[in-house]
Amino acid sequence: MLMQSVYVLLIGLCYASIFGIVSSSEAHPGYDSGKCDVGTSASRDQGRILDISHAYREDMPVWDSSEGLGHYLWLAGSMKNGSIANNSEMKMGTHTGTHVDAPGHVFQEYYEAGFDVDTLDLKILNGHALLVDVPRDTNITAKAMEGLNIPRGVHRVLFRTLNTDRHLMWRREFDTSYVGFMKDGAQWLVDNTDIKFVGIDYLSVAAYDDLIPSHLVFLKSKEIILVEGLKLDDIDPGVYSLHCLPLRLLGAEGSPIRCVLMDQILM
Ligand SMILES: *[C@@H]1O[C@H](CO)[C@@H](O)[C@H](O)[C@H]1NC(C)=O
Ligand SMILES: *[C@@H]1O[C@H](CO)[C@@H](O)[C@H](O)[C@H]1NC(C)=O
Numbered sequence: 001m002l003m004q005s006v007y008v009l010l011i012g013l014c015y016a017s018i019f020g021i022v023s024s025s026e027a028h029p030g031y032d033s034g035k036c037d038v039g040t041s042a043s044r045d046q047g048r049i050l051d052i053s054h055a056y057r058e059d060m061p062v063w064d065s066s067e068g069l070g071h072y073l074w075l076a077g078s079m080k081n082g083s084i085a086n087n088s089e090m091k092m093g094t095h096t097g098t099h100v101d102a103p104g105h106v107f108q109e110y111y112e113a114g115f116d117v118d119t120l121d122l123k124i125l126n127g128h129a130l131l132v133d134v135p136r137d138t139n140i141t142a143k144a145m146e147g148l149n150i151p152r153g154v155h156r157v158l159f160r161t162l163n164t165d166r167h168l169m170w171r172r173e174f175d176t177s178y179v180g181f182m183k184d185g186a187q188w189l190v191d192n193t194d195i196k197f198v199g200i201d202y203l204s205v206a207a208y209d210d211l212i213p214s215h216l217v218f219l220k221s222k223e224i225i226l227v228e229g230l231k232l233d234d235i236d237p238g239v240y241s242l243h244c245l246p247l248r249l250l251g252a253e254g255s256p257i258r259c260v261l262m263d264q265i266l267m
């Protein structure tokens with residue numbers, strides 16, 4: 001009985017906060033039924049945790065390099081060497097693998113003012129999120145954004161693109177032809193949606209050709225958080241509960257981040 005009323009409440013919340021004003025006929029396939037998928041459909045294995053972070057691998061791609069990450073982890077103290085325990089050390093860029101950008105990444109004044117990854121709002125990094133498929137024949141332009149029909153009231157969106165189909169995060173060599181936001185797409189998002197969390201499936205939310213312009217548009221207000229290098233393979237489009245936690249790297253404008261999705265169920 002209690003469960004039932006909580007469920008009704010959840011559906012109500014879900015309609016209000018996620019589906020808001022969108023008309024079901026125009027909606028994206030991920031939410032076009034007009035019904036709120038709260039994880040009760042038989043097709044969803046309830047209570048799953050879907051890991052959408054990439055494992056750090058020596059052959060994972062890094063920005064503008066054909067070499068990949070390479071040797072980033074080593075055993076500095078080993079029991080075989082007489083250490084009382086094994087202790088590894090690592091060295092890598094803060095924008096490696098699945099990672100988050102802070103406003104100081106592209107704004108010198110924000111960097112100097114201390115807008116590092118430790119200032120990012122955990123409330124934006126955790127909550128309901130929508131996974132959408134971007135049409136595979138385009139970068140994320142204003143037109144592409146408009147076509148996605150993401151309703152007002154949606155705060156977090158994971159954009160799955162051709163990058164996932166091309167398995168780019170599984171290739172050692174950095175590929176500049178990845179899909180990302182063009183400047184007009186970023187501006188459209190800022191002007192016409194309530195999105196505060198932008199997640200994408202390669203090393204930058206911005207297309208290579210609009211790299212800095214798109215970042216500037218997103219990070220100017222300091223209200224939008226960018227998570228890059230997500231692993232979005234084999235996940236149904238739709239609404240999930242998203243949980244992302246960066247490291248508390250004081251002074252850093254980027255950090256590795258662990259993100260998981262959970263199906264939306266109670267208990
Ligand atoms: C410590 O590292 C060594 C390699 O130097 C390995 O053989 C051993 O299994 C490790 N010990 C533990 C407790 O993990
Ligand atoms: C100690 O361990 C490291 C890592 O396994 C190894 O490279 C090094 O040769 C070892 N040194 C000695 C003195 O055994």
Ligand SMILES: *[C@@H]1O[C@H](CO)[C@@H](O)[C@H](O)[C@H]1NC(C)=O
Nearest residue numbers: 137138139177179207208209
């Ligand atoms: C996206 O933009 C990149 C340049 O930033 C280009 O190489 C690529 O072909 C574009 N992809 C699509 C699908 O239009």
